[in-house]
Amino acid sequence: MHAVIPYVTAALLFGLGVYGVLRRRNAILVLMAVELMLNAVNLIFVTADVTLRGNGYGGGVFALFVIVLAAAEVGVGLAIVLQYYRMRHAVAVDEVQLDATNDEPDGERVAG
Amino acid sequence: MTVADVLLVALGVIAVGSGALVVTSTHLVRSGLYLVISLGAVAGLYLVLGAELVAWVQVLVYVGAVVVLLLFAVMLTRAPIGPSTDLDRPAWAAALIGAGVGLGLAVLLADAYRWTRYALPAPGTADRMGRQLFGAWVLPFEVISILLLAALVGAIVLSRPDIGARPASREG
Numbered sequence: 001m002h003a004v005i006p007y008v009t010a011a012l013l014f015g016l017g018v019y020g021v022l023r024r025r026n027a028i029l030v031l032m033a034v035e036l037m038l039n040a041v042n043l044i045f046v047t048a049d050v051t052l053r054g055n056g057y058g059g060g061v062f063a064l065f066v067i068v069l070a071a072a073e074v075g076v077g078l079a080i081v082l083q084y085y086r087m088r089h090a091v092a093v094d095e096v097q098l099d100a101t102n103d104e105p106d107g108e109r110v111a112g
Numbered sequence: 113m114t115v116a117d118v119l120l121v122a123l124g125v126i127a128v129g130s131g132a133l134v135v136t137s138t139h140l141v142r143s144g145l146y147l148v149i150s151l152g153a154v155a156g157l158y159l160v161l162g163a164e165l166v167a168w169v170q171v172l173v174y175v176g177a178v179v180v181l182l183l184f185a186v187m188l189t190r191a192p193i194g195p196s197t198d199l200d201r202p203a204w205a206a207a208l209i210g211a212g213v214g215l216g217l218a219v220l221l222a223d224a225y226r227w228t229r230y231a232l233p234a235p236g237t238a239d240r241m242g243r244q245l246f247g248a249w250v251l252p253f254e255v256i257s258i259l260l261l262a263a264l265v266g267a268i269v270l271s272r273p274d275i276g277a278r279p280a281s282r283e284g
Contacts, residue, residue: 001114001116001117001120001160001229001230001232002117002120002225002227002228002229002230003225003228003230004221004222004225004226004227004228005117005120005121005124006120006124006157006161007221007222007224007225008124008218008221008222009120009124009127009128009157010217010221011214011215011217011218011220011221012128012131012214012218013127013128013131013150013154013214014213014214014217015210015211015212015213015214015215015217015218016128016131016132016134016135016210016214017131017135018206018209018210018213018214019135019206019207019209019210019211019214020134020135020206020210022201022205022206022209022210023135023200023201023203023206023207023210024135024199024200024201025198025199025200025201026140026191026196026199028140028182028185028186028189028191029135029140029143029199031182031185032134032135032143032144032147032182033134033135035147035151035174035178035182036131036134036135036147036150039150039151039154039174042154042166042170043154043157043158046157046158046161046163046166047161049161049162049163049233050161050162050230050232050233051225051230057236057240057241057244058244058248058249059163060163060165060166060236060241060244061241061244061245061248061249063158063163063166064165064166064169064241064245065249065252065256067166067169067170067173067174068173068256068259068260069256069259070173070174070178071173071177071178071260072259072260072262072263073263074178074181074182075181075263075264075267076263076266076267076270078181078182078184078185078267079266079267079270079271080270081185081189082185082188082189082271083270083271085188085189086273091189092198094201
Protein backbone atom coordinates (compact mmCIF):
# COMPACT_ATOMS: atom_id res chain seq x y z
CA MET A 1 0.00 0.00 0.00
CA HIS A 2 1.08 3.56 -0.52
CA ALA A 3 1.29 5.42 2.78
CA VAL A 4 0.75 8.78 1.11
CA ILE A 5 -2.98 8.08 0.64
CA PRO A 6 -3.98 7.97 4.35
CA TYR A 7 -1.52 10.77 5.14
CA VAL A 8 -3.08 13.11 2.57
CA THR A 9 -6.57 12.06 3.72
CA ALA A 10 -5.63 12.99 7.29
CA ALA A 11 -4.20 16.34 6.18
CA LEU A 12 -7.39 17.21 4.28
CA LEU A 13 -9.57 16.15 7.24
CA PHE A 14 -7.50 18.36 9.54
CA GLY A 15 -7.93 21.29 7.15
CA LEU A 16 -11.67 20.73 7.09
CA GLY A 17 -11.70 20.70 10.88
CA VAL A 18 -9.80 24.00 11.04
CA TYR A 19 -12.24 25.47 8.53
CA GLY A 20 -15.21 24.27 10.59
CA VAL A 21 -13.87 25.64 13.88
CA LEU A 22 -13.29 29.06 12.33
CA ARG A 23 -16.47 29.15 10.26
CA ARG A 24 -19.20 27.84 12.52
CA ARG A 25 -21.05 29.98 15.04
CA ASN A 26 -22.94 27.18 16.76
CA ALA A 27 -20.90 25.77 19.65
CA ILE A 28 -22.02 22.19 18.97
CA LEU A 29 -20.89 22.41 15.35
CA VAL A 30 -17.55 23.76 16.56
CA LEU A 31 -17.21 20.66 18.75
CA MET A 32 -18.00 18.45 15.73
CA ALA A 33 -15.23 20.16 13.76
CA VAL A 34 -12.84 19.57 16.66
CA GLU A 35 -13.73 15.87 16.47
CA LEU A 36 -12.76 15.91 12.78
CA MET A 37 -9.36 17.36 13.67
CA LEU A 38 -8.77 14.77 16.41
CA ASN A 39 -9.66 12.04 13.94
CA ALA A 40 -7.13 13.35 11.46
CA VAL A 41 -4.45 13.19 14.14
CA ASN A 42 -5.47 9.63 15.01
CA LEU A 43 -5.23 8.63 11.36
CA ILE A 44 -1.69 10.01 11.22
CA PHE A 45 -0.75 8.05 14.36
CA VAL A 46 -2.09 4.79 12.97
CA THR A 47 -0.47 5.33 9.57
CA ALA A 48 2.84 6.12 11.25
CA ASP A 49 2.67 2.66 12.82
CA VAL A 50 2.87 1.23 9.30
CA THR A 51 5.58 3.50 7.92
CA LEU A 52 7.84 3.76 10.97
CA ARG A 53 8.73 0.22 11.85
CA GLY A 54 10.53 -0.65 15.05
CA ASN A 55 8.64 1.79 17.25
CA GLY A 56 6.70 -1.02 18.91
CA TYR A 57 3.25 0.00 17.68
CA GLY A 58 3.10 3.06 19.89
CA GLY A 59 0.93 4.83 17.33
CA GLY A 60 -2.10 2.66 17.96
CA VAL A 61 -1.73 3.16 21.71
CA PHE A 62 -1.56 6.91 21.23
CA ALA A 63 -4.63 6.77 19.00
CA LEU A 64 -6.49 5.05 21.84
CA PHE A 65 -5.34 7.75 24.26
CA VAL A 66 -6.53 10.47 21.88
CA ILE A 67 -9.92 8.76 21.56
CA VAL A 68 -10.27 8.76 25.35
CA LEU A 69 -9.21 12.41 25.49
CA ALA A 70 -11.79 13.27 22.84
CA ALA A 71 -14.52 11.54 24.83
CA ALA A 72 -13.58 13.48 27.98
CA GLU A 73 -13.32 16.72 26.00
CA VAL A 74 -16.74 16.35 24.41
CA GLY A 75 -18.31 15.44 27.75
CA VAL A 76 -17.05 18.52 29.54
CA GLY A 77 -17.52 20.71 26.45
CA LEU A 78 -21.17 19.78 26.07
CA ALA A 79 -21.75 20.30 29.79
CA ILE A 80 -20.40 23.84 29.39
CA VAL A 81 -22.48 24.45 26.25
CA LEU A 82 -25.67 23.23 27.92
CA GLN A 83 -25.00 25.30 31.04
CA TYR A 84 -24.41 28.34 28.84
CA TYR A 85 -27.62 27.63 26.94
CA ARG A 86 -29.48 27.41 30.24
CA MET A 87 -28.16 30.81 31.30
CA ARG A 88 -28.34 32.72 28.02
CA HIS A 89 -30.61 30.72 25.68
CA ALA A 90 -28.02 30.88 22.92
CA VAL A 91 -25.22 28.70 21.63
CA ALA A 92 -23.49 31.18 19.31
CA VAL A 93 -19.82 31.29 20.19
CA ASP A 94 -19.21 34.80 18.85
CA GLU A 95 -21.79 36.30 21.20
CA VAL A 96 -20.17 34.99 24.37
CA GLN A 97 -19.19 37.88 26.61
CA LEU A 98 -15.86 36.82 27.98
CA ASP A 99 -15.54 39.86 30.24
CA ALA A 100 -19.08 39.74 31.66
CA THR A 101 -19.14 39.69 35.45
CA ASN A 102 -22.30 37.58 35.52
CA ASP A 103 -24.22 39.44 38.22
CA GLU A 104 -27.61 38.56 36.79
CA PRO A 105 -29.70 35.86 38.42
CA ASP A 106 -29.77 32.54 36.59
CA GLY A 107 -32.11 32.20 33.67
CA GLU A 108 -32.27 35.89 32.87
CA ARG A 109 -31.28 37.08 29.47
CA VAL A 110 -28.45 39.57 29.21
CA ALA A 111 -29.30 42.61 27.15
CA GLY A 112 -27.25 42.89 23.95
CA MET B 113 -2.64 0.09 -7.24
CA THR B 114 -3.39 -2.90 -5.07
CA VAL B 115 -6.64 -3.81 -3.38
CA ALA B 116 -5.50 -2.04 -0.22
CA ASP B 117 -4.80 1.12 -2.20
CA VAL B 118 -8.24 1.08 -3.79
CA LEU B 119 -9.84 0.61 -0.37
CA LEU B 120 -7.75 3.41 1.13
CA VAL B 121 -8.66 5.81 -1.67
CA ALA B 122 -12.37 4.94 -1.53
CA LEU B 123 -12.59 5.25 2.26
CA GLY B 124 -10.51 8.42 2.20
CA VAL B 125 -12.84 10.01 -0.37
CA ILE B 126 -15.85 9.07 1.77
CA ALA B 127 -14.21 10.44 4.93
CA VAL B 128 -13.16 13.74 3.36
CA GLY B 129 -16.41 14.18 1.43
CA SER B 130 -18.68 13.66 4.42
CA GLY B 131 -16.27 15.72 6.53
CA ALA B 132 -16.80 18.58 4.09
CA LEU B 133 -20.55 18.13 4.46
CA VAL B 134 -20.19 18.25 8.26
CA VAL B 135 -18.65 21.70 8.13
CA THR B 136 -20.90 23.08 5.36
CA SER B 137 -24.35 21.60 6.04
CA THR B 138 -27.06 24.00 7.14
CA HIS B 139 -28.96 21.31 9.06
CA LEU B 140 -27.58 20.74 12.55
CA VAL B 141 -28.80 17.16 12.77
CA ARG B 142 -27.53 16.30 9.30
CA SER B 143 -24.11 17.58 10.31
CA GLY B 144 -24.10 15.05 13.14
CA LEU B 145 -25.17 12.23 10.83
CA TYR B 146 -22.51 13.11 8.24
CA LEU B 147 -20.03 13.02 11.13
CA VAL B 148 -21.09 9.39 11.71
CA ILE B 149 -20.24 8.55 8.08
CA SER B 150 -16.90 10.33 8.27
CA LEU B 151 -15.90 8.62 11.52
CA GLY B 152 -17.04 5.26 10.16
CA ALA B 153 -14.91 5.70 7.06
CA VAL B 154 -11.91 6.55 9.24
CA ALA B 155 -12.58 3.37 11.24
CA GLY B 156 -12.48 1.49 7.93
CA LEU B 157 -9.11 3.11 7.18
CA TYR B 158 -7.84 1.85 10.55
CA LEU B 159 -8.98 -1.66 9.63
CA VAL B 160 -7.12 -1.54 6.31
CA LEU B 161 -4.03 -0.23 8.08
CA GLY B 162 -4.09 -3.18 10.48
CA ALA B 163 -5.14 -1.39 13.67
CA GLU B 164 -8.12 -3.56 14.40
CA LEU B 165 -8.62 -2.69 18.07
CA VAL B 166 -8.39 1.04 17.37
CA ALA B 167 -11.04 0.66 14.66
CA TRP B 168 -13.51 -1.03 16.98
CA VAL B 169 -12.82 1.41 19.80
CA GLN B 170 -13.42 4.18 17.28
CA VAL B 171 -16.79 2.70 16.36
CA LEU B 172 -17.74 2.14 20.00
CA VAL B 173 -16.56 5.42 21.51
CA TYR B 174 -16.87 7.88 18.64
CA VAL B 175 -19.82 6.65 16.62
CA GLY B 176 -21.51 5.10 19.62
CA ALA B 177 -20.96 7.62 22.38
CA VAL B 178 -19.59 10.93 21.17
CA VAL B 179 -22.00 11.39 18.25
CA VAL B 180 -24.99 10.38 20.38
CA LEU B 181 -23.87 12.92 22.99
CA LEU B 182 -23.58 15.59 20.29
CA LEU B 183 -27.05 14.78 18.95
CA PHE B 184 -28.43 14.93 22.51
CA ALA B 185 -26.91 18.39 22.85
CA VAL B 186 -28.45 19.43 19.52
CA MET B 187 -31.85 18.40 20.83
CA LEU B 188 -31.40 19.91 24.31
CA THR B 189 -30.52 23.29 22.82
CA ARG B 190 -33.79 23.20 20.87
CA ALA B 191 -32.19 23.40 17.48
CA PRO B 192 -34.65 23.93 14.63
CA ILE B 193 -35.52 20.91 12.51
CA GLY B 194 -35.15 22.64 9.16
CA PRO B 195 -32.15 24.46 7.74
CA SER B 196 -30.70 27.24 9.88
CA THR B 197 -29.39 30.42 8.33
CA ASP B 198 -27.35 31.71 11.27
CA LEU B 199 -24.85 28.88 11.64
CA ASP B 200 -21.94 30.46 9.82
CA ARG B 201 -19.65 33.41 9.99
CA PRO B 202 -18.30 35.00 6.81
CA ALA B 203 -16.35 32.35 4.97
CA TRP B 204 -13.29 33.90 3.43
CA ALA B 205 -10.97 33.96 6.46
CA ALA B 206 -11.93 30.43 7.55
CA ALA B 207 -11.60 29.14 4.00
CA LEU B 208 -8.21 30.78 3.60
CA ILE B 209 -6.79 29.39 6.86
CA GLY B 210 -8.46 25.98 6.51
CA ALA B 211 -7.32 25.50 2.93
CA GLY B 212 -3.86 26.76 3.83
CA VAL B 213 -3.50 24.32 6.71
CA GLY B 214 -5.05 21.36 4.88
CA LEU B 215 -3.31 21.76 1.55
CA GLY B 216 -0.06 22.79 3.21
CA LEU B 217 0.01 19.65 5.33
CA ALA B 218 -1.05 17.55 2.33
CA VAL B 219 1.79 18.91 0.18
CA LEU B 220 4.26 18.44 3.04
CA LEU B 221 3.26 14.81 3.65
CA ALA B 222 3.02 14.00 -0.06
CA ASP B 223 6.51 15.39 -0.58
CA ALA B 224 7.83 13.43 2.40
CA TYR B 225 6.39 10.05 1.41
CA ARG B 226 6.15 10.35 -2.40
CA TRP B 227 4.79 7.15 -3.90
CA THR B 228 6.73 4.80 -1.65
CA ARG B 229 5.29 1.34 -1.13
CA TYR B 230 5.04 -0.10 2.34
CA ALA B 231 4.18 -3.66 3.21
CA LEU B 232 0.84 -3.95 4.94
CA PRO B 233 1.37 -4.99 8.56
CA ALA B 234 -0.11 -8.11 10.04
CA PRO B 235 -3.54 -7.31 11.45
CA GLY B 236 -2.99 -6.05 14.97
CA THR B 237 -4.69 -8.03 17.66
CA ALA B 238 -5.94 -6.89 21.03
CA ASP B 239 -3.22 -9.07 22.53
CA ARG B 240 -0.44 -7.01 20.93
CA MET B 241 -2.11 -3.74 21.85
CA GLY B 242 -2.64 -4.88 25.43
CA ARG B 243 1.01 -5.85 25.82
CA GLN B 244 2.02 -2.41 24.55
CA LEU B 245 -0.48 -0.61 26.72
CA PHE B 246 0.36 -2.38 29.94
CA GLY B 247 4.05 -2.76 29.16
CA ALA B 248 5.44 0.49 27.84
CA TRP B 249 2.58 2.88 28.47
CA VAL B 250 1.29 2.05 31.96
CA LEU B 251 1.92 5.49 33.45
CA PRO B 252 0.08 7.42 30.69
CA PHE B 253 -2.73 4.89 31.03
CA GLU B 254 -3.10 5.70 34.73
CA VAL B 255 -2.93 9.43 34.03
CA ILE B 256 -5.72 8.99 31.46
CA SER B 257 -7.87 7.28 34.10
CA ILE B 258 -7.40 10.26 36.44
CA LEU B 259 -8.30 12.59 33.56
CA LEU B 260 -11.49 10.64 32.87
CA LEU B 261 -12.45 10.84 36.54
CA ALA B 262 -11.80 14.58 36.54
CA ALA B 263 -13.89 15.03 33.39
CA LEU B 264 -16.71 12.98 34.96
CA VAL B 265 -16.74 15.07 38.12
CA GLY B 266 -16.43 18.27 36.11
CA ALA B 267 -19.35 17.43 33.85
CA ILE B 268 -21.55 16.59 36.86
CA VAL B 269 -20.61 19.79 38.70
CA LEU B 270 -21.21 21.87 35.59
CA SER B 271 -24.61 20.44 34.80
CA ARG B 272 -26.07 20.54 38.31
CA PRO B 273 -27.22 24.07 39.09
CA ASP B 274 -27.39 23.47 42.83
CA ILE B 275 -23.66 22.79 43.11
CA GLY B 276 -21.45 25.84 43.08
CA ALA B 277 -24.29 28.37 43.01
CA ARG B 278 -23.20 31.81 44.04
CA PRO B 279 -23.97 32.70 47.67
CA ALA B 280 -25.25 36.12 46.58
CA SER B 281 -27.97 34.63 44.37
CA ARG B 282 -29.03 32.32 47.19
CA GLU B 283 -29.52 35.17 49.61
CA GLY B 284 -31.22 37.38 47.05
